[in-house]
Amino acid sequence: MIVVKVGEAERIDNPHGVDVKKLIGMENVQILHVTLKPGEGLKKHATPVDAFLYVIKGKGMVEVGDEKEEVRKATLVYLPKKVPHSVENTGSLEMKFLVIKVG
Template identity: 70%
Template sequence: MKVVGVEEAERVENPHGVDVRKLMDGESAQIFYITLKPGESLKRHTTPVDAFIYVLKGRGIVEVGDERAEVKKGTAVYLPKGVPHAVSNGGSLDMAFLVIKVV
C-alpha cells in the first residue's frame, strides 16, 4: 500500500510557477494536488492524455477549449487530451484541486 500526505508529497517544478505536489504515479494514472493562491493560474496549455480536475476548496474559473465555467468545492471537470485548458483563481482565498491524469 502506498500512502502519501500532501505535505510530504514530491513538489513538481512547472511552467506556471504554482505549488504542485505529485501524490501518486501509477501505470495508468497520476494524481497531483495543486494550490493556487489568489491571482495565480495554470496558464492555457494542453496535455497529451485525458485529465480530470476535482476542486477541494475555494473557487475559480476553468476554461476548456472555447468554454468557460466557474467552479467551487465539489466540482469535477473533464479535460480532454489535446484541448487547450486553463484554471485561474480570481478570488481572495486559496483554491486547491486534484488533477487526475489518465496515462
C-alpha cells in the same frame, strides 16, 4: 497499501510557477495536488492524456476549449486530451484541487 500525505509529497517544478505536489505517479495514472494563491493560475496548455480536475477548496474559472465555467469546492471538470485548458483562482482565498491524469 499506498498512503500519501499532501504535506510530505514531492513538490514538482512546472511551467506555471505554482505549488504542485505529486501524490501518485504510476504508468497509467498521475495524481497532482495544486494550490493556487488568489490571482494565480495554470496558463492555457494541453495534455497528451485525458485528465480530471477536482476542486477541494476555493473557487476559480476553468476554461476548456472555447468554454468557460466558474468552479467551486466539490466540482469535477473533465479535461479531454489535446484540448487547451486553463485554471485561474478568482477568489480571495487559496484554491486547492486535484488533477488526475489517466492514460
